[in-house]
Amino acid sequence: MSAPPQHKSVVSSSGLLNKDFALPPAQTGAEIAILPEKPVVDWATTFKGVLQGLGAKVIEGNDCVTANTQGILWVDHGPKNVPILEKALQVGTSVKWVQLPMSGINAYAAVVKRYPHLIWTSAKGAYAQPVAEHALTLTLALLRHIPLRVRADCWGPMLGYSLFNRRVLIIGAGGISLSLLSLLSPFTPRVTLFRRRATEQLDLSELPMTDEARSLVDVQGLSKLHENLPQADVVIIAAALTADTHHVIGERELGLMKSTAVLVNIARGEHIDTPALIKALREGQIAGAGLDVVEGEPIGDDHPLWNVDSSHNDVAGTNSGMWGPVKKGGEGRANLIVTPHTADTLDMVLPLFTRRFTQNAQALMSGDGSFEGVVDAEHGY
Numbered sequence: 001m002s003a004p005p006q007h008k009s010v011v012s013s014s015g016l017l018n019k020d021f022a023l024p025p026a027q028t029g030a031e032i033a034i035l036p037e038k039p040v041v042d043w044a045t046t047f048k049g050v051l052q053g054l055g056a057k058v059i060e061g062n063d064c065v066t067a068n069t070q071g072i073l074w075v076d077h078g079p080k081n082v083p084i085l086e087k088a089l090q091v092g093t094s095v096k097w098v099q100l101p102m103s104g105i106n107a108y109a110a111v112v113k114r115y116p117h118l119i120w121t122s123a124k125g126a127y128a129q130p131v132a133e134h135a136l137t138l139t140l141a142l143l144r145h146i147p148l149r150v151r152a153d154c155w156g157p158m159l160g161y162s163l164f165n166r167r168v169l170i171i172g173a174g175g176i177s178l179s180l181l182s183l184l185s186p187f188t189p190r191v192t193l194f195r196r197r198a199t200e201q202l203d204l205s206e207l208p209m210t211d212e213a214r215s216l217v218d219v220q221g222l223s224k225l226h227e228n229l230p231q232a233d234v235v236i237i238a239a240a241l242t243a244d245t246h247h248v249i250g251e252r253e254l255g256l257m258k259s260t261a262v263l264v265n266i267a268r269g270e271h272i273d274t275p276a277l278i279k280a281l282r283e284g285q286i287a288g289a290g291l292d293v294v295e296g297e298p299i300g301d302d303h304p305l306w307n308v309d310s311s312h313n314d315v316a317g318t319n320s321g322m323w324g325p326v327k328k329g330g331e332g333r334a335n336l337i338v339t340p341h342t343a344d345t346l347d348m349v350l351p352l353f354t355r356r357f358t359q360n361a362q363a364l365m366s367g368d369g370s371f372e373g374v375v376d377a378e379h380g381y
């Protein structure tokens with residue numbers, strides 16, 4: 001690949017630049033710590049120069065935080081090192097801002113809630129474009145039966161669905177969902193977005209999409225999910241993982257879906273009850289699933305998801321034997337795609353995250369309050 005992608009951040013109203021966070025400007029030489037010391041991915045060297053360029057004094061090392069430290073750039077993802085962050089926050093009595101590198105902060109929600117007076121910023125919306133692209137990829141591949149065809153080594157029946165004018169449900173209305181609306185726009189689907197703040201207006205006027213596609217979007221709360229599921233052709237999960245969205249798709253929801261519908265999850269594995277999904281795929285309750293995220297990542301080679309044999313299903317309901325005729329290599333996991341959390345790869349993430357934390361470090365140094373991706377400590381995203 002030659003030219004690198006130039007993705008843009010897509011921030012929803014929950015993560016907009018927020019001038020309400022104006023602070024006294026930090027002095028040149030204000031301490032910003034990069035933690036933890038040995039991040040899973042060694043981003044620290046690249047980031048140090050950026051912070052120094054803004055006039056900060058960069059400190060590093062798990063015990064580097066002092067009573068003078070004003071900001072923390074956290075560069076780890078999983079929950080393992082959370083105790084290091086907790087300790088830093090206990091010592092760092094002057095810390096005002098903490099930047100987290102991921103957009104889904106579920107693994108950090110408890111510590112964020114314990115320090116609600118701090119300005120916590122995440123990468124919400126920053127990775128929206130590549131992740132939405134991946135969601136569309138999975139959707140089209142499932143509708144066109146690509147998992148079946150890449151396994152087949154013989155001719156097959158004429159099967160496949162077009163995305164044009166379909167009924168699409170998107171759980172979540174944040175950066176990824178908004179970016180996805182733009183990508184879906186040429187297909188003019190009827191889209192329902194489900195969000196927590198369903199009664200607040202969601203401004204779609206600036207989104208690059210056609211007026212026709214825009215007119216086909218409506219917004220609901222999760223309490224309306226069940227009544228919408230029976231009409232859906234595509235269900236895409238793109239919400240934050242919280243107590244309210246944990247297992248948002250389980251046995252009951254899968255039972256409400258059409259046998260021709262497909263399910264795509266690019267948010268968090270815990271949004272789906274995995275055993276219920278496996279059962280639904282095996283029994284042909286739904287036509288297929290595309291998962292970029294799975295409960296308990298990374299899953300082992302013996303995980304039941306690798307053995308979802310759906311070859312006996314005729315999920316198209318056409319009696320043409322949608323899976324059946326492909327005997328030579330097409331059988332097996334014919335209606336499931338699992339990608340290993342690659343909706344946003346490191347190459348895609350690095351420039352986007354650099355822009356996000358640079359914006360926020362500038363907000364700290366200038367005191368103008370223009371933080372982007374501010375986390376709602378109470379609601380955990």
Ligand SMILES: NC(=O)c1ccc[n+]([C@@H]2O[C@H](COP(=O)([O-])OP(=O)(O)OC[C@H]3O[C@@H](n4cnc5c(N)ncnc54)[C@H](OP(=O)(O)O)[C@@H]3O)[C@@H](O)[C@H]2O)c1
Nearest residue numbers: 104124125173174175176195196197239240244266267343
């Ligand atoms: N696969 C990957 O590599 C990858 C990459 C990036 C992100 N993700 C996941 O994708 C998620 C979304 O990312 P984003 O950047 O779009 O985040 P975001 O801008 O923070 O959006 C989060 C969305 O979740 C919605 N939500 C929260 N609680 C809800 C509830 N109870 N019912 C319905 N909707 C609810 C929010 O509703 P409101 O609009 O009402 O606030 C908001 O629209 C992240 O949290 C992360 O877990 C995965």
